[in-house]
Amino acid sequence: MGSKKLRRTGVSADICERLKRHQVETCQDVLSVTPVELMRLAGLSYPAALDLLRLVSKACVPAVSTAWDLWRKKGELCFSTSLPALDRLLQGGLPHGALTEVTGPSGCGKTQLCIMLSVLATLPRTMGGLDSGVIYIDTESAFSAERLIEMAQARFPEFFSAKERLLEMASRVHLFRELTCQDVLNRLERLEEDIIACRAGLLILDSVASVVRKEFDTSLPGNLTYRSNLLGQEAAVLKYLSQEFCIPVVLTNQITTHVGEKVHCPQWNQADVPAEEDSGFVTAALGNTWSHSVNTRLIVQYEDTERRQIVIAKSPVAPFAVLSYTIQREGIRLEGNASPESVLNQGTDPGLQPIRVRTGFIYNLSQATPSTC
Amino acid sequence: MHRTVPSLPLAPSVKVKLINAGFQVASDLTDMRPLQLCKEAGISQEEAVEVLQMLRDDGQPHQQRAATESLTALDLLHQEQALGSIVTFCSALDDTLGGGVSMGKTTEICGAPGVGKTQLCMQLAVDVQIPVCFGGLGGKALYIDTEGSFLVQRVADMAEAAVQHCTLLAEDTEQKQALEELTVEKILSNLFLVRCHDYVELLAEVYLLPDFLSKHPEVRLIVIDSIAFPFRHDFEDLSQRTRLLNGLAQQLIQLATQHSIAVVLTNQMTTRVSNGQSKLVPALGESWGHAATQRLILRWEGLRRLASLYKSPSQMEATVQYQITVQGFRDASDEHRPTPDTSAVSSQLGNHSKRPRTEDLS
Numbered sequence: 001m002g003s004k005k006l007r008r009t010g011v012s013a014d015i016c017e018r019l020k021r022h023q024v025e026t027c028q029d030v031l032s033v034t035p036v037e038l039m040r041l042a043g044l045s046y047p048a049a050l051d052l053l054r055l056v057s058k059a060c061v062p063a064v065s066t067a068w069d070l071w072r073k074k075g076e077l078c079f080s081t082s083l084p085a086l087d088r089l090l091q092g093g094l095p096h097g098a099l100t101e102v103t104g105p106s107g108c109g110k111t112q113l114c115i116m117l118s119v120l121a122t123l124p125r126t127m128g129g130l131d132s133g134v135i136y137i138d139t140e141s142a143f144s145a146e147r148l149i150e151m152a153q154a155r156f157p158e159f160f161s162a163k164e165r166l167l168e169m170a171s172r173v174h175l176f177r178e179l180t181c182q183d184v185l186n187r188l189e190r191l192e193e194d195i196i197a198c199r200a201g202l203l204i205l206d207s208v209a210s211v212v213r214k215e216f217d218t219s220l221p222g223n224l225t226y227r228s229n230l231l232g233q234e235a236a237v238l239k240y241l242s243q244e245f246c247i248p249v250v251l252t253n254q255i256t257t258h259v260g261e262k263v264h265c266p267q268w269n270q271a272d273v274p275a276e277e278d279s280g281f282v283t284a285a286l287g288n289t290w291s292h293s294v295n296t297r298l299i300v301q302y303e304d305t306e307r308r309q310i311v312i313a314k315s316p317v318a319p320f321a322v323l324s325y326t327i328q329r330e331g332i333r334l335e336g337n338a339s340p341e342s343v344l345n346q347g348t349d350p351g352l353q354p355i356r357v358r359t360g361f362i363y364n365l366s367q368a369t370p371s372t373c
Numbered sequence: 374m375h376r377t378v379p380s381l382p383l384a385p386s387v388k389v390k391l392i393n394a395g396f397q398v399a400s401d402l403t404d405m406r407p408l409q410l411c412k413e414a415g416i417s418q419e420e421a422v423e424v425l426q427m428l429r430d431d432g433q434p435h436q437q438r439a440a441t442e443s444l445t446a447l448d449l450l451h452q453e454q455a456l457g458s459i460v461t462f463c464s465a466l467d468d469t470l471g472g473g474v475s476m477g478k479t480t481e482i483c484g485a486p487g488v489g490k491t492q493l494c495m496q497l498a499v500d501v502q503i504p505v506c507f508g509g510l511g512g513k514a515l516y517i518d519t520e521g522s523f524l525v526q527r528v529a530d531m532a533e534a535a536v537q538h539c540t541l542l543a544e545d546t547e548q549k550q551a552l553e554e555l556t557v558e559k560i561l562s563n564l565f566l567v568r569c570h571d572y573v574e575l576l577a578e579v580y581l582l583p584d585f586l587s588k589h590p591e592v593r594l595i596v597i598d599s600i601a602f603p604f605r606h607d608f609e610d611l612s613q614r615t616r617l618l619n620g621l622a623q624q625l626i627q628l629a630t631q632h633s634i635a636v637v638l639t640n641q642m643t644t645r646v647s648n649g650q651s652k653l654v655p656a657l658g659e660s661w662g663h664a665a666t667q668r669l670i671l672r673w674e675g676l677r678r679l680a681s682l683y684k685s686p687s688q689m690e691a692t693v694q695y696q697i698t699v700q701g702f703r704d705a706s707d708e709h710r711p712t713p714d715t716s717a718v719s720s721q722l723g724n725h726s727k728r729p730r731t732e733d734l735s
Binding site: 027028031032034035039040043044045046047048053054056057058060061062063064065066067068069070071077091092095097098099228229231232233235236239240242243287288289291292293295297313314316317319347348349350351352 | 382383384385386387423427485486487488491492515516520521522524525526527528529558561562563564565566567568569570571573574576577578580581584585599601602603605606607613616617620641642643644653673675676678697699
């Protein structure tokens with residue numbers, strides 16, 4: 001809206017000419033100056049400058065609606081994750097028009113969750129899906145088409161018994177491989193056409209952190225601000241896309257070590273935690289500003305060598321909660337979540353929530369079947 | 374009338390021509406006729422008329438206005454008492470704020486991610502609609518969302534809880550009648566929503582707010598959530614950002630005082646590194662700290678959420694604990710309240726009476 005040219009807004013031609021001489025051609029240029037500056041640039045009196053600002057504002061102001069209009073489209077507000085306990089907590093599923101971030105240590109299941117959501121999005125609405133395409137932007141080359149097929153067959157065996165259905169599902173997932181920050185940003189800025197062409201109902205970016213962290217050394221001066229600006233731009237574009245097309249956006253993030261005092265977190269009370277008294281602890285990467293930009297943050301972490309946990313660390317609708325899961329052939333399976341005590345009315349700063357990393361490995365050579373990833 | 378010509382709010386080219394023609398002070402221009410001014414200064418006829426009209430508005434009516442517009446502090450006190458405030462449903466926070474979020478002022482809410490800024494804003498957008506007979510303001514709200522964190526399911530839950538709250542309080546016929554009209558549907562219909570994607574749309578919306586408010590005079594609350602996000606990543610020229618933010622702050626203060634509405638802004642926190650230590654401070658720079666009249670900082674302390682009143686012209690600095698429950702923004706202590714007794718519940722609607730405050734000053 002801001003890039004609308006002035007001559008299309010009803011501003012008189014000679015004012016447009018005068019402004020053009022000062023490189024002021026779009027609505028954004030006009031609104032980026034103060035009224036006094038505009039007086040000088042356009043050669044107008046103060047009241048006339050204010051009128052000009054109002055006229056230009058009318059051309060690019062967004063429409064006003066009411067919360068009731070939004071509420072009436074209730075059925076289309078969430079994307080069910082097919083994990084009942086998680087859907088219940090999130091009041092329906094992943095919200096449309098908002099960014100959901102999944103963060104955690106490597107090997108915990110972030111990409112598995114993304115692949116599972118891709119399968120779900122292509123399902124018909126009667127089965128809880130979105131009946132739409134999926135745009136998957138992969139920066140780590142971690143997406144595996146074979147895993148996609150395997151998961152679809154294992155999770156919905158009757159539906160995907162016919163081979164054509166599998167192929168059709170696979171053809172609806174559109175994969176983009178981008179390997180640098182600038183590539184990712186360029187892709188995002190041109191994504192509108194792709195979303196319309198693929199009729200996409202889900203956008204996945206896996207992962208945000210990998211490209212950013214390998215290109216920016218934050219110990220160098222100036223890099224931190226540049227990185228924050230880039231992330232802010234990415235977040236703004238993603239929010240715009242998710243809002244305008246009313247689709248959920250899922251991002252993945254990595255972890256980093258935070259040096260400082262450990263923050264108490266509720267779920268550690270149940271397990272017997274070894275007192276790892278370092279001066280640092282592991283938390284979500286990309287900093288405090290990024291934590292503001294995402295609307296929902298799900299942390300995946302290790303509970304013990306077999307089981308993992310999903311923690312709802314930041315959500316506008318859900319309380320702080322912890323759910324256990326394992327990774328099977330059919331994707332994520334929630335288990336052992338009968339007790340509702342894990343739901344609290346408290347929480348911690350989602351930017352400082354400590355995350356449990358893998359501390360032990362199974363080296364069982366006698367077990368030939370690799371059941372965990 | 375001793376105003377010099379360069380200081381008048383006229384177009385620069387007109388000012389240059391007037392000065393070249395020898396007019397230095399505004400009083401030189403007062404007795405001129407348009408055609409004469411046109412010939413002497415070499416400006417067009419319309420410009421001459423504009424100049425003379427501006428001088429006429431600048432002169433007498435201004436002095437008259439100055440005489441009538443000075444208020445005594447007593448008048449101001451009556452006005453402020455009649456205005457009321459918007460409760461937050463957290464009685465500790467309401468006490469700290471002196472009854473709730475004040476009308477006619479801008480309040481800024483800063484906080485770390487996930488601490489409850491959007492929850493508080495949504496709660497206020499619901500609370501401003503509580504009918505007058507229950508001690509509320511019975512007004513509408515405008516929610517300007519720049520981050521996409523407004524989720525209507527949550528507002529519906531809060532509206533439901535507020536309606537139940539009022540149901541428990543209803544005693545006489547007037548309140549019961551108001552309660553019949555207070556439904557979740559009505560609360561959601563009275564909540565106007567604008568989604569701005571960048572700072573240009575936000576500035577455009579604020580320039581058009583006076584028109585909006587004259588079309589919808591029942592709007593008593595404007596929420597901008599958040600004002601930080603659009604301004605934090607698009608600007609290489611930080612001084613331009615400061616100028617735009619200052620202009621924005623001024624416009625919002627003007628709106629708040631002229632229309633007697635409450636303006637609530639949300640700000641983010643940023644990390645500042647000093648002496649090898651990093652702290653969280655409110656974003657948008659030091660000069661933004663002067664923009665809002667009242668400043669509330671929400672933060673985490675371990676597992677608790679705390680709210681501190683950081684800057685206020687009338688209240689003392691204080692820190693209280695609050696929590697976010699299924700019903701919304703609440704006190705920290707009332708975790709499980711299945712059937713609250715009416716006396717405790719009525720105190721939550723503010724420490725003033727359920728009726729609008731009557732004149733108790735003679």
